[in-house]
Amino acid sequence: MIGAGMGAMAAAARLAVAGHRVTVxxxxxxxxxxxxxxxxxxxxxxxxxxLLHLPAVWRDLFLKTGREPLEKCVGLVQVDPASRHLFADGAEVSLPNASRAGIVSALEAALGAGAGERWGEFLGRARDAWDRSRRPLLEEPLWSDWRMLERDPYPAPRQRRLLRSRQASTVAEIGAWELADPRLAALLEGCALGYGLDPRHAPASAALLPYMEQTFGSWYVEGGLRELARAVYERCLARRVEFVFGAEVTAVVERDGRAAGVELADGTAVDADHVVAGADAAGLVGRELWKDGDIRPRQEAGGEPLPGRFTVLLALRGAGSPTAHRSVVHSPDTGAEAAAVFGGRVAELPTVTVLRPDDPRTRPDGGHEAVSVSATVAGHGGSVDWHDKALRERYAEVLIDTAERAFAGETAAGGIRERLLWQEILTPAETGRISPPSLAGPGGRHLHPANTTGLPGLYLVGGLAHPGGGLAHAGMSGALVAGLIVEGPGFRGSQ
Structure with missing residues (x-):
């Protein structure tokens, strides 16, 4: 196993239970x-x-790999409200967790007559997209005839546009034509941006992302999501998975036309019946991994790196009184923001997410608060150099200025700057790119490479492989890879 990411560990635990000796x-x-x-x-x-979405994925892992369920290994708390949204016109709304009726009512009350109804109808269509694409996109290995997924499953209603009938084919068109409210459009487009998708071009099937969050809920792991990683790691150890840290794999060894092991940076060669790569494997193999017609890794558009995330960690004095765990301060122009993010520029008015966990495990005592603010930004290494100290500090100020709206009205503790002890800045230069989830739609442009490769015995797992990025998707990829190894090429996914 190459890499100890969440998808790789999910595969490792399942393979160990199935009787395989696994070394990571x-x-x-x-x-x-x-x-x-x-x-x-x-x-x-x-x-x-x-935050954790679709916790059933990780519940299934813990159920299938041992007697202790997930909730015995980590504290799992539903976040309610699921999110608070602040719009450019001053409107704001708090959306309840996993309640379509409650979400519709909240939007109707906050944004005016018809807003909740339109969002509810949109969620109904998004549910249809989910039902149509869930198995091939999440629960089954990527079909060899993946072109069946070129058809967008989102049932967009026909609209009269420029003297002819048209259907929304992108996230931005859904916002403009179906939601018909710039605040609802910002709600949808901001969600797409958070997953590393360009709302101007992302297929309408991306509607299933807010549907997934708002239907299955948002969950917080007590102590932070790192605690889930710890629990999965400990489950692997309990199933006798061996981990070797500080060990860089430099090549996949090929013998008799199949993967037969790995070579480490120190020259050590390790034999294996199967090799699972939780990182980009193309550079580790002395041959082409994909045949004509296969889905290949996502390429950088226009020569610019794929987007990443800019995050400022804030240590604050004083006990805050957050009205929501997650607040989103929306950009007044998501289209302009997306153009900057995907065009290698710094967005002047970004959509900013503020996370304020009310968790004593994240702060030294009750007189302090740990807060993070973040935005999706252009990737590192192209037109934007996130190593630039002046740029980092300037953009941190932009995010803090925007995030102050989420603190308005807290007279007891004050805003961010009055309470700030210190801050830490993380950029795509440190945290890398965002890997979006796989989506059906024209051209297969939003699909990821299959978990099997052109080199028999070599498998791909994690955010760079089917079914794409995201914590839930990583767990699914681990289940798919384990199934393919244990059951062979006839494996068709969970039943």
């Missing part, structure tokens, strides 16, 4: 991949994803 080689000093944390002076912050 990880070049860094720890496990979890993007699910990291930062600790200083009693403050604890997630540095990757911070």
């Amino acid at each position: 080689y990880e070049r860094s000093a720890t496990y979890g991949g993007a699910v990291g944390s930062f600790e200083r002076e009693g403050f604890v912050f997630d540095t990757g994803p911070a």
